[in-house]
Amino acid sequence: MNDTRLIDIAAALGISVTTVSKALKGYTDISENTRARVLEMVATMNYKPNANAVNLRTNETKTLGVVIPTMVHHFFSSVLNGIIDEAENRGYLVIILQSNEKYELEKKQIALLQQKRVDGILISLSNETDDFSHINDAIKKNTPVVLFDKIAKLVDCSKVVINDRKAAYDAVTYLINKGYKKIAHFRGSYTPQNSIDRFLGYKKALEDHNIPYDPTLVYLCDHNSDFEDGYDNAQKLVAEHKDVDAIFAITDLVAIGIIKYLNDMHIKIPEQIAVFGFSNWFMSTVISPKLTTIDQPGYDIGQRAASILINEIAQIKEHLPVIHQTIELPTLIIERESTIRN
Amino acid sequence: MNDTRLIDIAAALGISVTTVSKALKGYTDISENTRARVLEMVATMNYKPNANAVNLRTNETKTLGVVIPTMVHHFFSSVLNGIIDEAENRGYLVIILQSNEKYELEKKQIALLQQKRVDGILISLSNETDDFSHINDAIKKNTPVVLFDKIAKLVDCSKVVINDRKAAYDAVTYLINKGYKKIAHFRGSYTPQNSIDRFLGYKKALEDHNIPYDPTLVYLCDHNSDFEDGYDNAQKLVAEHKDVDAIFAITDLVAIGIIKYLNDMHIKIPEQIAVFGFSNWFMSTVISPKLTTIDQPGYDIGQRAASILINEIAQIKEHLPVIHQTIELPTLIIERESTIRN
DNA sequence: ATTTTCGACGAAAACGTTTTCGATTTTACC
């Protein structure tokens, strides 16, 4: 019932805890003979070092903290998957906390992770967050932080993102090149950086192709359900702008809401209106028509972010200077039925 | 840069660490005056207790370990959500590990969690697992374990499940009552318990309603992609059985594959063939036609499992006897367009 | 004035490791 400790196997072998510890940690001043005996006893007694004691002594926990807005989103769960895999490979565990898009909760979670003395923190900021002192506090206390996806440019740390602006620009340019003339944009809330960037990409693409920007073609999707936002705004759009021939949506889910409405109204996609999504989650291959979208590499983002973080942890441990980097992962246009006119 | 410790705030106040610690933990032999001073200094120095030291001393980590086969499945991510929420509410953190459906990895993850001295373990077994000694080892060492979803009846611990057999029985009975005569089943692989149970429920429902069981109406979906399994097998089915009028699929994703194929072939749903899914994940409300399915309460499963686990942790701490319970969460038929004939 | 009680605090041990620094024994060498 009780966990066996170093002292137990020391007693069983008639030697000191020091020797046992050294034998396990590869010290050279232990004879091969006793080392073998220790190893054997460790196996038979099923000894597992008490991580708390080790952590206290060594001042590292081999644990990463992750804070995400929400877990039940395909994008974040694939990011998590990437993080967990990379952490696993490099001998780290992962503690996952959710902010539910609330600033106060995010702050609390960061404090919790500091209390747990995690070796590093990965975080995608909540939509509410516009004060970064909690992040800076962690960094100041020597806990490296890597921001991903929803980042803040002002924070001095490494970041892993996609170029939302370029991706959106490419998407809209693609639509223009396909011959679509009047392109609406279903945008996200006003604060998150990627919502802003995607909007800017949309606007820039129009300008660069001499299409006047029309603010009434931009619809705000900032309610709880992306799907319903898409559905409801599609209804508005159809009522207000008879001649729109394409929609660039901030999210696949919004796009799917749009498709659902258009299908319900028997408005042909893409013949009457084309739809372009963002993220390439599984559903977009399943809906009818299949959705053209931007592939957002969630797994890679998670993996790279974790990798950078673990590297920085190592640097700090060696007292080497750490150079923060901002990685921009490439996105890809996935062309499917919802934009292909014959 | 350095974290402040008890001794730091003791020094700042000219008192002992003992007094500081007691003041923080609500001991009654501290004057209200000094308690107030301590609290203030704690705030200004931004003191956060070192969890490792606390854990070592108190022998509890306020941390739960979770092992799931994979994270990028809607069902598991909602279970996780339930676990994390409940843990959060009760003051626990959560470490999440994946087994990738491999027994060896699952074993390793359990060992890791024991090393971390988590207070309890939640696990949904991998498909490969048929030896439970690693689970029993944890239980024997006084770490309570709660199994959920993919459980092993032989292990002596609490469990949270749905009644797959009954749910499937109800689904097929529903179809029969709706007047469907020839009902096919798209089943999952042969080993997992819930795949077996759903198949048995299907078979039993037929028998109880005097419909002869026809093995050629059962199609095996055991490739990587549930969606493609559904699509491909739908193709086979349509070729082999012209007169089938309903399909009960083991998974929404399989069902959606089926729908996709039938839509592609312009076979009317449900007029020619009805489709019944399992799990009620978001997608089933988005597909056309909307999918009738069984609601599998992932969030509740996670929440209940975490709740039971935390209760057992408390019992053990108080040296009270723990009575293991097996909770069967109710499932519900969600009727939508894919089975409603006019 | 003496004892008893009580209020407020601190010393010290303990949790299970890791690591420094000696200490002791063995081996090598002349």
Add this chain to the structure above:
DNA sequence: GGTAAAATCGAAAACGTTTTCGTCGAAAAT
């Protein structure tokens, strides 16, 4: 055989808490 060097080992401190047990002075009771 004596010394130096190498090979093995252990004692003890330290990590930051929590908690038991005492101590000490002041207030209350005698």
